[in-house]
Amino acid sequence: MNIWRVNLRSQKLSIEAEPENWKRLGGRGLCAKVLLDEVPPTCEPLGPKNKLVFATGLLLGYNTESDRLSIGGKSPLTGGIKEANAGGTTAQKMGALGIKALILEDQPEAKGWWILHLSKDGARFEPAGSTENPGTSLAGKGVYEAAEILQAVYGKSAALALIGPGGEMRLTAAGIQNLDKDGVPSRIAARGGLGAVMGAMGLKAIVFDAPLWEKPPLADPEAYRLALKKFMSILMALPQTEAYRDYGTAAMAQMCNWLGALPTRNYSSGTFEEVENISGEMLRSTILDRGGEGKPTHNCMAGCGIRCSNIYAGIDGKTVVAPLEYETIGLMGSNLGMPDLDIVARLNWEVNDLGLDSIEIGAAMGVAAEAGYMEFSDAESALRLVDEMRKGTPLGRILGCGAVVTGKVLGVTRVPAVKGQAMAAYEPRAIKGTGVTYATSPMGADHTAGLTIRAKIDHLDPMIQADLSRNAQLNMAGYDTLGACIFAGFGFAAAPESIRDLLNAKYGWSVGTGILQELGRECISLEREFNKQAGFTPAHDRLPEWMTKEALPPKNAVFDVPEEELDRVWG
């Protein structure tokens, strides 16, 4: 597999052999390597020196639920390094084109919007029209409509990575969306504003136009087959796999509520009195009752047997949004005091269509509610805020820049964020290990960087979280480098020798069972070095001050992990 490098100014593609010292990495780790090698850490994130890296994981393409796409760049939201990943079909199509990583660099001189078409014939640019005249073009169009148009032109089998109006407006909560296996453009590399970076490049969409993948031979096909078989049997037998197959990530709502860690009304409570109405059980029964276009759960990537995803149907049985994930339920449900999955699904569709991160926007709306710009629990006022974003009004742009900017402009200091990025739907005062991750991850507050909720420990004890978080962060950075879904990670955690066996059989390597954490450590070291050069210090590895003082009902806990413990994570 090669490195494809596309310059947005010259519109030229160069196809390069992968440098030897990039080969041991993929996904998030490869993003970090490329960015540290090629992007000045102090550069303006929306300027021409930033780059976007689309990287496939080390385990891509051979049926291990590891076909996630990593997208990396310097974040306009955090000012630090960023990797956001997504399921869907993009990484598989990159594999089919022989692209291990696509590097986008520089910016066009003239304004205007482009489609980048990649195929076996190379790269070509096609105009995507102007925002001023969206009627005749893709520019200005929502993600769903834009994806339909692109699929009509380029066929259903192409993969797409595209931005919505949020990315076009260079809003720093904008992500980059990808198609799921059914062609729905809701697999968003959501966090950190990478959609704004793509928008600053004048790029509305990338089309990965590839035939069926003729995969290159494995180094040891028989060893791979055996390792895969063993891994899948362990993964599929796990109770978590079953829970996610039945309820999707929404299963977390009740669990978080039980732990007092469900963000409610801008993080002012850890439980939500109407949690039953937004729970995984409610999600499942609603989907089953209404029929709809999908089974209760479905798979986002071809070949995945976990099927944690879902297709949420309206009362008429028609799809409202797919999928409806726990993070959105937490941030746009309980965090907005909203006890109705129909409303949450509607809000979710809207922010998807705008190409914005539902975590960041949900958090921003919670802050806006505290400032009086909407009423908690009031669907109408929430939808009005979404409408402001769609119209690109000043208020809409404020929200679209995320929770920290919203708090700053609207005069609210109770903002749940670290390094400029909003927290996910796990309250760090009630799950302090995840609070340590929020504080110390190079990514800013990000649950996928190292969630600790499943550890069987006292989540309120401040003194036992640092090691737990570090371990989780290393594992997650490892999984993200493999391209593995977090749920495949449960299988790898149960059978760590599988990673060793799969990698050795695929590449002819001879790595040991420690490879996961080795990859994780290399990845995070690169990321921390980038951030250090960008100006980050331990002073940035902190939760917001108010969370250290304001007790969270019902456990009445504050975040009291000592700063020394935080500094010990990477110290």
Add this chain to the structure above:
Amino acid sequence: MNIWRVNLRSQKLSIEAEPENWKRLGGRGLCAKVLLDEVPPTCEPLGPKNKLVFATGLLLGYNTESDRLSIGGKSPLTGGIKEANAGGTTAQKMGALGIKALILEDQPEAKGWWILHLSKDGARFEPAGSTENPGTSLAGKGVYEAAEILQAVYGKSAALALIGPGGEMRLTAAGIQNLDKDGVPSRIAARGGLGAVMGAMGLKAIVFDAPLWEKPPLADPEAYRLALKKFMSILMALPQTEAYRDYGTAAMAQMCNWLGALPTRNYSSGTFEEVENISGEMLRSTILDRGGEGKPTHNCMAGCGIRCSNIYAGIDGKTVVAPLEYETIGLMGSNLGMPDLDIVARLNWEVNDLGLDSIEIGAAMGVAAEAGYMEFSDAESALRLVDEMRKGTPLGRILGCGAVVTGKVLGVTRVPAVKGQAMAAYEPRAIKGTGVTYATSPMGADHTAGLTIRAKIDHLDPMIQADLSRNAQLNMAGYDTLGACIFAGFGFAAAPESIRDLLNAKYGWSVGTGILQELGRECISLEREFNKQAGFTPAHDRLPEWMTKEALPPKNAVFDVPEEELDRVWG
């Protein structure tokens, strides 16, 4: 003189003897000392751990044009330490009350607005009403009206420090205003958002209610008299003193234009084709033509002989604003393409009344113009933006948070700012020494931290600016610690032994002629230590990327001082 400490939560005053190791400092240096000693550098600037320090300078009260007031706190605009100073009567009245420094700490639990009344009888709090019902209260009222009401209640002789609606809204471009000797509340400690810190304390105004000052005896009155006489004769004979007496700071408009350093249309040009219409000459002739309520120039502090200030009159001879300073002319005149002093004066009055920093707001409006929210040169659209600020609309709040937030939210990367603070009206690509100051000052981009425009060197040579800037920064930090006006500084520069003689005669010290830079070095060391602990690194000591690439007409210069040179300033 004592330290007065007022707790906003308990509404209690304690009067403390000054700690021994604070005594050698005053003004900006004392602010830095108090903040580093007492405020956690990582604290939330608008939270209860921040403090506001009002400090008088070392040379206060004995006729050396050194009665400026320093206000310090952690800045909500930059996230670092901040000192902003102002002329007017506040420092003199503090002296009359025996207050060397006033330290405000903590925040009230309940919402609401207060007046803090300080007198020989101590401190008392009086309600200032609510923003919700401004008709019956001071809250929500503009600075001019609020000051009139306060003067009616507390008498004309009291000094005031108050905030406008901007500070009440906790906008991070809000300053703190003080009365000039005529009772006009336009002496603003403008920069860095300290008005928002005062707003977060629920404090609308501080009344310094003092009788005429019976000054404590000087250590050596005769030596002081001689030193003062010599200093004043040197100061008054300086050609700069004359220029400022005739034209005020507005004299800089033509000079900057000539150097290609006049910010024009959001820093896209260094010259303004209509500079004559906003020049010092035009200002003077307009005031002379129209008569008006003041002579061409006047003094802001009682006893000042420089008289750099002015009272700008409208066509009817009535005062529009006093004073109209160069920084405002640069930022709200040429930077907005506005060739009309009447408009600039009107804009100036409006932002004064809102209690906002005209530099930060002028820069933010320039950025907003680039984003299409106003037209350059168009008075009506500029006044519309001011109206948005007054109404506290989302767009108004964006602008009120300054240039960086405005750029971020409205999608503009061409923002002239460092460490979150907008540049003053000296283009750093044409006056590179001042660019070095902008980059490396602990204050963020701030011309008063070390302007280099008067040095007789090639301002475009990138390799000779670091030493020049360091020297200017040390001097300025020294002057700010003395409480000296920047123009008194011209006298001190011409007669450095005056500072030694004045300090020794006043305090019975035996300092040498190096005292100015010693004070400056101590001050900046304290500030840099605060910022270091707050998370600042050399990565933050940089100008914006676009200024290193985009050539500035007419000199077509970029900012090309090497990073090594920048790091050498304090390295």
